[in-house]
Amino acid sequence: MNRWLESILCSVLLVAVAGCTTGPSAGSASGMQTPTLSGDPTGSVSLAFTIPGEVTLNQVSYVVTGPTNLSNTVDVSQAQSAIGFVVGPLSAASGYTIALSATDTVGDPCASAAVPFDVNVGAITQVTVNLVCDTPPSPTIVVADAGSGSVAVNVTVSVDGGEAGAPIVCPTIAGISVSPAEEIVGASSTVTVVTAPPGASVTYSVVAVDPGGSGSGTVASTATGAVFTCNSPGQVRLTVVTTAPGCTDESLSTLITCEPIDAGDAGPVDDANPCPDLEVTPTGAFDGTTLSTLHGVTRINGNLTISGTNVVTLQDLQCLVAVSGSVSITSTTLGTLSGLDSLGSIGGSLYVASNPSLTSASDLSALQTVAGAIGFESDQGLTNVALPALTSVGTSGLPDGFNGSVVFNVLASLTNIDVHSLPTTPSNVQFTTIGSQAAGPLATNFASLTTVNGSLNFASVANLDTMAGLGALTTVRGSFTLNGLASLQNVGGLGALATVGAPGVVASVYIASNPALTDVTLAGLQTVTGAIGFESDQALTDAALPALTSVGTSGLPDGFNGSVVFNVLASLTKIDFRSLPTTPSNVQFTTIGSQAAGPLATNFASLTTVNGSLNFASVANLDNMAGLGALATVRGSFTLNGLASL
Secondary structure (H helix, E strand, O other), X not given: OOOEEEEEEEEEEEEEEEOXXXXXXXXXXXXXXOOEEOOOOEEEEEEEEEOOOOOOEEEEEEEEEOOOOEEEEEEOOOOOOEEEEEEEEEEOEEEEEEEEEEEEOOOOEEEOOOEEEEEOEOOEEEEEEEEEEEEOOOOOEEEOOOOOOOOOOOOOOOEEOHHHOOOEEEOEEEEEEEEOOEEEOOOEEEEEEEEEOOOOOEEEEEEEOOOOOOOEEEEEEOOOOEEEEEEEOEEEEEEEEEOOOOOOOEEEEEEEEEEOOOHHHOOOOOOOOOOOOOEEOOOOOEOOOOHHHHOOOOEEOOOEEEEOOOOOOOHHHOOOOEEOOOEEEEOOOOOEOOOOOOOOEEOOXXXXXXXXXXXXXXXXXXXXXXXXXXXXXXXXXXXXXXXXOOOEXXXXXXXXXXXXXXXXXXXXXXXXXXXXXXOEEOOOEEEEEEOOOOOOOOEEEOOOOOEEOOOEEEEEEOOOOOOHHHOOOOEEOOOEEEEOOOOOOEOHHHOOOOEEOEOOEOOOEEEEOOOOOOEEEOOOOOEEOOOEEEEOOOOOOEEEOOOOOEOOOOOOOOOOOOOEEEEEEOOOOEEEOOXXXXXXXXXXXXXXXXXXXXXXXXXXXXXXXXXXXXXXXXXXXXXXXXXXXXXXXXXXXXEEEOOOOO
């Protein structure tokens, strides 16, 4: 006769405990009793299981083999669907097996395979036993029994459909555990789900416990379960659901508490997870004693202010990738900014100032975006500033007295600036009081910078000897100043500069007090919306702006009033403004040529109109006026005074 073989999961939880005594005898099925401790090095085996309602058992027999052999038949007729009994005593040892057998009320035999187990002193052993009943054909849906509900129970169902085909197995959830069940925002917990059969497909959902609650989190499935991440503070309910075709969904839920974090909750951090996704909101500044509270933090919501002579390292910030506010590092004894290597974005300004031991700021290699201004000031030992990944900078946020996007001020030892990925600035760029104690010349690399939407000012930079680092610069929408650059000999690196100023903006070009400067050739400069002034460049011989077609007025220091001014230039021998057709204000040549190697050659071949005065005074080496051959109109005074060679 054809028969069905249906595995009835009896969810047998075999608990072997040595050094215990138990309640009822091995032949009793009155219920499971909790073992109690004793000094006897023997133990018992407690068994508990449930059976589907369509199967009725009156007796279950067991056979234990091993160091202690036991066998018996237990009356389970009164136990209904929940059956429990105790087998023992058993000596504490290894090498035991247990097998079950029974006959249901319709005469169908049931049996299990022999399952091994050990009895260890003071330990609990859990074993799953499948009792298989050979039954007639039955409904094709078999519900996997999840046992007593303990997450530690491993349950399986084996089904052989025989000639009628395999029945549908509907999965159930034996248990769910979350470790830890209380976590800080940004941290993660491990979710373990036990299903019957093992590996059944499950889905997850997360909802706030209170209606309208703020708690939230996300779940990502893994090969062994899932990972839950707290996103915002509050209590949430994590629900696991099993689904299968032809089956009713089964679900199980648990609660998880997401705690808010502060600077003292910067964890968990370990070797396996050195940089968890953590965000903190600082309430004040950090010094050398409190900086460690940021260990492992990846995001700071607010300002990061670091100050104090006890700050000697930033290694606790090695996980930091973003700061929503400003970053200020002042008055520390830091030697480098190592520890900020992962910092990619700053939502405010970056200000590094008055750190006398700081020699290198090359550890900001990942910094791409600063929404405010960048300022380095009074770091007297600083030699190197490298922001090679910086592509975006803002304006404002620096202390009073600074107005711009990028500021380098009072940096006596600086020899290298690398900002080679920055294409534009929304405001001024300033280099002031730099290099007086530097070991070598200042190398600048702004290889991508094409536009400064503000002024570009170099003042009192002792070791800048070339402008080659600005080779891509085409536009400065504010004034352009080279003043007090002791080592600068020429401006050859500025050949691409075409425009200084913008519509409605008065922007001047002022080149003054550069004692080594001999040649100012700005071959591409076409437009200056303010005045142009050369002053006190005592070695300057050549001033050539051959493409200049438009110039404005004003914007020079007090005492100068005009569109084009040459003043106190002892060595000047060449002026080439050949394309300039007109000026809106005065043109002045004063105190020129006293140390010149030859006569002054001027080329204003296109200049027809000066809408102001034209004044030559104390020009020692001007011996002819041929350079003004096209001049037709001077709308102000015309003066030739103290021209020794004319």
